[in-house]
Amino acid sequence: MSAAAVVAAGAGLAILADDTNSPWVVVGVLAFAVLATLPAVGRWVLHVACAGVVAMLVLLSVAALVRILLDLVGVPGRIPILLGLLLALVVFGAVAYWYLRGDWPRLPFRRGKAKRFEIPSPKWRPVTAAPCAAALAFAVILGLPLLFALTAKDSKPTAERRPVVSKIDALIVSAEPSAPASVAGELPEPYADSAGFKVTYSVGFAEGDGVRWTLTGSGDRQQAIAELSDPGAASLPPPAPVHDADRILLLVVDGTPPVLGEAAELPRVPGAPGEVERWRRIAKAAAPSGTPSFALLQTGNGPRLRDWQRFIRRGTYVRTGRALSVQRFAPPSMPDAAVQLAVGSDTAQEDYVLALRHQPILLFHSTEPVPRPLSIGALFKGGRVKQCFSRRLGSEECPVVRSPEALENGGTHLDLSLPGSRTLKKLANKERRALESGSPGEPVAPGAVAPATPEMLGEGSAMYAHPVPAESEESSILYLDYWWYLPDNPAGSGSGAFCGPGLVIPGISCFDHQSDWEGVTVVLDRTVPGKTPKVTAVHYAQHAKVASYSWDALTAAWREDSKLRRLRASMPGGKARPLVFAARGTHASYPLPCPRLRACRQVATTLGEKPHNGGLGWAGNQVACGTHPCLNLLPTALGGRAPALWNAFEGAWGERHCFLTYYCDSGSPPAAPGRQNRYMHPAKVDGDFAPDAD
Numbered sequence: 001m002s003a004a005a006v007v008a009a010g011a012g013l014a015i016l017a018d019d020t021n022s023p024w025v026v027v028g029v030l031a032f033a034v035l036a037t038l039p040a041v042g043r044w045v046l047h048v049a050c051a052g053v054v055a056m057l058v059l060l061s062v063a064a065l066v067r068i069l070l071d072l073v074g075v076p077g078r079i080p081i082l083l084g085l086l087l088a089l090v091v092f093g094a095v096a097y098w099y100l101r102g103d104w105p106r107l108p109f110r111r112g113k114a115k116r117f118e119i120p121s122p123k124w125r126p127v128t129a130a131p132c133a134a135a136l137a138f139a140v141i142l143g144l145p146l147l148f149a150l151t152a153k154d155s156k157p158t159a160e161r162r163p164v165v166s167k168i169d170a171l172i173v174s175a176e177p178s179a180p181a182s183v184a185g186e187l188p189e190p191y192a193d194s195a196g197f198k199v200t201y202s203v204g205f206a207e208g209d210g211v212r213w214t215l216t217g218s219g220d221r222q223q224a225i226a227e228l229s230d231p232g233a234a235s236l237p238p239p240a241p242v243h244d245a246d247r248i249l250l251l252v253v254d255g256t257p258p259v260l261g262e263a264a265e266l267p268r269v270p271g272a273p274g275e276v277e278r279w280r281r282i283a284k285a286a287a288p289s290g291t292p293s294f295a296l297l298q299t300g301n302g303p304r305l306r307d308w309q310r311f312i313r314r315g316t317y318v319r320t321g322r323a324l325s326v327q328r329f330a331p332p333s334m335p336d337a338a339v340q341l342a343v344g345s346d347t348a349q350e351d352y353v354l355a356l357r358h359q360p361i362l363l364f365h366s367t368e369p370v371p372r373p374l375s376i377g378a379l380f381k382g383g384r385v386k387q388c389f390s391r392r393l394g395s396e397e398c399p400v401v402r403s404p405e406a407l408e409n410g411g412t413h414l415d416l417s418l419p420g421s422r423t424l425k426k427l428a429n430k431e432r433r434a435l436e437s438g439s440p441g442e443p444v445a446p447g448a449v450a451p452a453t454p455e456m457l458g459e460g461s462a463m464y465a466h467p468v469p470a471e472s473e474e475s476s477i478l479y480l481d482y483w484w485y486l487p488d489n490p491a492g493s494g495s496g497a498f499c500g501p502g503l504v505i506p507g508i509s510c511f512d513h514q515s516d517w518e519g520v521t522v523v524l525d526r527t528v529p530g531k532t533p534k535v536t537a538v539h540y541a542q543h544a545k546v547a548s549y550s551w552d553a554l555t556a557a558w559r560e561d562s563k564l565r566r567l568r569a570s571m572p573g574g575k576a577r578p579l580v581f582a583a584r585g586t587h588a589s590y591p592l593p594c595p596r597l598r599a600c601r602q603v604a605t606t607l608g609e610k611p612h613n614g615g616l617g618w619a620g621n622q623v624a625c626g627t628h629p630c631l632n633l634l635p636t637a638l639g640g641r642a643p644a645l646w647n648a649f650e651g652a653w654g655e656r657h658c659f660l661t662y663y664c665d666s667g668s669p670p671a672a673p674g675r676q677n678r679y680m681h682p683a684k685v686d687g688d689f690a691p692d693a694d
Contacts, residue, residue, distance in 0.1 A: 047100060047122040052136055055095040062091050081658065085141065093137035100129035145664075161389070161410035165637045165644040167245035168192065168199045170338035172224065173211050173286050174252035176231045187259065187332050190221055192339045195635050196380075196404040196645050201335055202239035203227040209281040213238055224335045228258035241288075246637050248342040249286055249293040249321075251279055252334055256298055256326050263330035269298040276307060292639065293321040294341050296334075300325060322346055344467075344633070344640040351467030352633060354533060355480050358522045359463065359631055361568070361577050362484065363593075365584035366615025369421040372428035373484035373618065375462035375629070376646055379416065380404055386415035388655065404635070404645040413652040413669065416514065418487040431461070431619035461620055464519075466634040466673070468682050478533065479682035480522040483634065483673045488654075489516040490585040514654030515669045518587045520580055521546075521682050538578045539685050540589040541678055545604035548685040554578065554591055557691035561592075567614075571621055581612040591691050604686040634673060643674025650675060 066087075102123040124132070192199045201224035203215040214233035217240070218224060227233060241247060254269040283293050299305050308323030324346050331337035340348055364371035379385050380402055387407060388398040398415050401407055419427075466481040520540050526533035535551040558564045558579060568574035581590045583600070588609065594600040595613040602609045625631035637644035654669030673679045 047124070048132060048136060051096040051099040051122075051133065052140060054099050055092045055136070056140070058095045059088060059091050062087075081664065088141045089137050092141055093133045096136050097129050097133035100124040100133060101126065161408045163244055164404070164407045164409055164646070164648040165246065165642065166197055166405035166407075167242060168197055168339060168342045168637075169202075169239075169242040169245040169247040170199055170224075170335065170342065171202050171204070171239065171247065171249045171287055171291075172228065172252065172334055172338055173204045173206055173249065173282060174228055174258075174334070175206050175255035177229060177255045177257055187336075190336060190339065191343070194377075195343075195633075196377075197339070197343065197635075198405055199335075199339055200242050200245065201338075204286065205231050206279070206282050209278060209285065211238075211282060211286045216240075217242070221333070221335045225258045225333055228252075228334055246342055247287065247291050248338055249283060249291050250334065250338040250341065251283060251293065251295040253279060253295050254298040254326075256296060256334065258334045260326075260330065260332065263327050266298050266327055268300060268327075271299075271304040271307065292342075294346070295321070295323040296326050296329070296337065297323060298326050300327065341639065343636055343644065345469055346639075347469060348467065348633070348640065351469070351478060351480075352465070354478065354524060355465040355467060355482075355633075356625055356631060357573060357576050358480055358524070358535065359465075359577055359625060360482055360520055360522070360580045361571055361574065361621045362463070362580050362582065362618040363612075363614035363621075364582050364616040364618070365610070365612050368582070368584050368616055369490060370424045370428070370487055371616040371618065372424050372431075372461050373463055373486060373620075374418070374424075375460050375632075376404075376464075376485060377462070377629075377632070378460040379418075380646070384417045386417070387651075388413050388415050407646060407649050409648070409650045413655050414649070415655050416487075416653070418514075421487070424487065427460075428616070428619065432617065435619050435622045461618075462629060463620060463625075463631050464634045464673070465631060466636070466679060466682075467640070470683065475525065475527045477683075478524040478526055480524060481519065481679060481682045482521065483517055483519040483679075486516040486518065486587055488514050489587065514656075515652075516587050517653070517670050517673055517676065518582065518589060519673075519678070520578065520589050521678065522578060523683075535576070535578075538591070539678075539682070540580070540591060540603075542588040542590070542602050542604055542609075543586070545602070545686040546678060546684065547603045548688045549591055549691055550688070553691050557592060564592075572624065579614075581614045583610040583612040586610050603689050634679075636674075643672065643679070647672050647674040 100122050190199075191197075199219065199221070201215065201218050201221065202213060203224055204211040204213040213236045214230070215224060215227040216236050216238070253275070256266065260266070279295065287293070295308055297305060297308060305323055305325060329337065329346055330349070331340060340346075345351065362373070383400050383402055385401045386398040387401050389410070389412065462484075464483045464485075466483065468479040468481060470477040470479065518541055520538055522535060523537040523539065524533040525536050537548050537550050538554060539546050539548050558568060564579060568577070568579065571577065579591060581593050582588070583590065586609070588602065590603070590609075590612055593612060593614045594609070595611055600609040600611050601607065620630040623630050634643070635645035635647045636642060637648075642648070649672050651671070652669040653672060656664050656668055658664040670676070677684070
């Protein structure tokens with residue numbers, strides 16, 4: 001046993017050194033082990049501490065060996081938690097007992113030129129060593145996870161279950177229509193339907209200083225359009241508020257047709273004397289104080305629009321809202337305009353076009369298990385999402401959720417039935433080959449856009465964007481906050497040993513977990529009207545930190561590397577898109593490749609990082625996402641200021657298998673983007689860096 005224990009302890013020390021990327025850890029552990037055995041300080045406290053260190057090193061090597069054997073036989077996941085705990089207790093206790101008994105080889109050292117001495121062992125008696133080793137094993141293996149769990153924040157069920165933000169109560173009040181409804185072609189599918197929102201429409205017409213309602217509480221967009229075309233419809237009682245819905249009031253001041261063809265061709269309408277104060281009284285009659293209210297005007301950016309803007313800002317009735325030019329806003333229909341203003345900003349369409357233009361080029365490491373971000377909508381449609389309301393053993397309630405509007409806050413986590421890594425990697429490789437070859441016999445030329453057919457990139461893969469405008473008197477900045485979802489975070493700390501049997505302390509020792517939300521933020525300056533917004537910086541999310549790089553420095557670094565220069569040239573619109581190299585397993589984002597493990601470091605923390613050579617590109621990099629759902633907007637509410645639907649779910653995205661609540665086999669899954677710091681504060685970074693710093 002002595003030789004095996006020495007070899008195992010040495011392997012554990014190597015694992016520890018490899019994970020920390022610091023030789024000082026090795027020096028410190030060895031120095032402590034030697035110190036604890038010297039006669040001058042070899043007291044029982046140091047003996048016990050040294051026994052714990054040696055036992056932990058051996059347990060690390062055993063955990064790594066178990067992980068390797070499971071991979072070799074093709075067994076996914078880990079051994080059962082209870083079995084792993086028992087294995088850890090036995091290994092740790094046996095090694096600690098062996099060390100305290102002194103049953104280990106004596107190491108001869110030479111002092112001076114002639115005198116030799118041997119480091120003495122503790123030589124505890126069995127009656128003392130056995131209970132001490134057992135107590136040490138229970139304290140470390142069971143006590144430490146319990147201590148960290150009791151002091152850490154965790155998602156817990158609440159007494160009240162409430163639905164996520166998923167309902168919109170749209171009130172549309174119009175002047176009599178100035179022209180009949182007309183449309184060029186078919187109306188696009190309502191965003192609310194595709195995202196999962198449930199919308200209730202109420203339609204009324206301004207009469208004097210009041211409102212005559214002709215439709216209330218309808219969920220049919222077409223019916224709302226029909227009612228807006230018929231000012232002679234019968235009068236109905238005012239609409240009752242919809243429970244748990246975000247209410248919005250849209251004032252169609254100039255009677256704009258309910259369906260628009262070319263909004264730019266609409267005639268400009270001059271303002272009427274006293275119209276601002278009149279419509280203020282109409283708004284007060286239509287909806288309670290504090291309802292977000294928007295006025296649509298058939299005008300440009302002239303004095304009339306400025307008068308309405310002053311009214312919106314100074315009025316005590318309308319707390320949030322804005323006066324908008326119909327010609328610039330250009331919604332497909334008035335009901336669509338109400339929904340768009342309820343869930344996003346009035347520039348949401350322009351922002352989405354910019355998000356398409358600057359969509360990151362996502363590149364994974366050549367050995368990444370899953371080089372393919374998943375579509376959240378596809379997971380719901382496929383019945384792969386369950387919501388759980390308890391983590392207590394034997395009492396979980398986990399119904400299947402097929403639509404994000406059915407989610408409820410108050411639960412603890414989502415149980416996600418995700419495809420296996422091998423399945424997803426085969427699919428990613430198939431999609432990439434299809435895009436590279438194009439149609440049979442017709443290769444895609446460099447820089448060309450491959451057709452987005454289901455065979456080439458299915459709807460099961462997508463990236464998400466959250467445009468965040470930041471307006472002031474001096475500047476107009478747009479933060480394009482990009483997010484992508486990967487099924488897990490196989491960080492592999494310590495060759496997987498730190499997530500091994502009896503060693504899992506979520507967020508402390510083990511960072512492997514189900515689900516992983518990652519991304520970058522592209523910063524645009526659009527202060528000068530009429531000019532194309534300019535990229536000024538890109539913020540790369542790197543674990544708990546965000547590193548900012550100037551766009552000029554990034555483009556210069558990419559031009560200097562011939563491979564990266566050719567890569568950007570081969571992508572549609574590549575010159576306006578940032579390169580993102582995702583680290584293997586951890587998926588942290590970096591602007592430049594790093595193929596060698598020991599050379600790769602986190603920029604903002606200088607800690608070690610997994611390699612990221614960019615050998616596997618996402619197939620969506622080459623697809624025209626404007627015609628394919630590979631770039632979607634994150635669901636939001638309150639004009640884009642608050643998360644909605646699955647983005648507003650407060651629990652964890654994934655489950656953590658645990659025994660007696662605190663003894664788990666993986667780290668804690670992340671929250672939705674809407675609950676994360678980068679989403680809430682896209683301008684916040686942990687420093688400005690040069691591209692060659694990583």
